[in-house]
Amino acid sequence: xxxxxxxxxxxxxxxxxxxxxxxxxxxxxxxxxxxxxxxxxxxxxxxxxxxxxxxxxxxxxxxxxxxxxxxxxxxxxxxxxxxxxxxxxxxxxxxxxxxxxxxxxxxxxxxxx
Numbered sequence: 354x355x356x357x358x359x360x361x362x363x364x365x366x367x368x369x370x371x372x373x374x375x376x377x378x379x380x381x382x383x384x385x386x387x388x389x390x391x392x393x394x395x396x397x398x399x400x401x402x403x404x405x406x407x408x409x410x411x412x413x414x415x416x417x418x419x420x421x422x423x424x425x426x427x428x429x430x431x432x433x434x435x436x437x438x439x440x441x442x443x444x445x446x447x448x449x450x451x452x453x454x455x456x457x458x459x460x461x462x463x464x465x466x
Contacts, residue, residue: 358391358450359411364438366403373405376432380407383429389416407433414449 367373377395384390391410398404411417420426437444 357413359414359417360448360450361409361411361417362446362448363407363409363433364441364444365405365407365433365436366438366440367405367436368403370397370402370405373433373436376436377407379432380430383432387420387429389413389420404438405436417447 365373374395381393384393389412391412393407393409396406396408398406411420
């Protein structure tokens with residue numbers, strides 16, 4: 354399955370939210386204009402202000418895989434790398450969209466079931 358949107362969730366952990374925010378903005382600046390990248394967001398857990406996730410939104414699997422396999426990938430994400438939550442089995446998850454309802458921010462209405 355190569356069609357459908359892709360969401361990548363990266364887990365981070367830090368006592369210093371300002372450093373995470375600065376690193377997030379720098380990584381986002383470096384990734385601006387990446388083909389297939391629809392956007393990203395930084396969230397913090399409501400019950401743990403040390404826990405953060407960055408969710409990136411991609412048009413499809415092929416666009417994400419092309420970026421991930423490119424040499425620029427590591428340089429673009431380097432500012433956030435020191436904050437990865439290494440206590441987790443994997444500091445990231447990748448999700449493929451199967452369906453969605455509503456206008457959404459990143460896709461057309463009515464895709465799916």
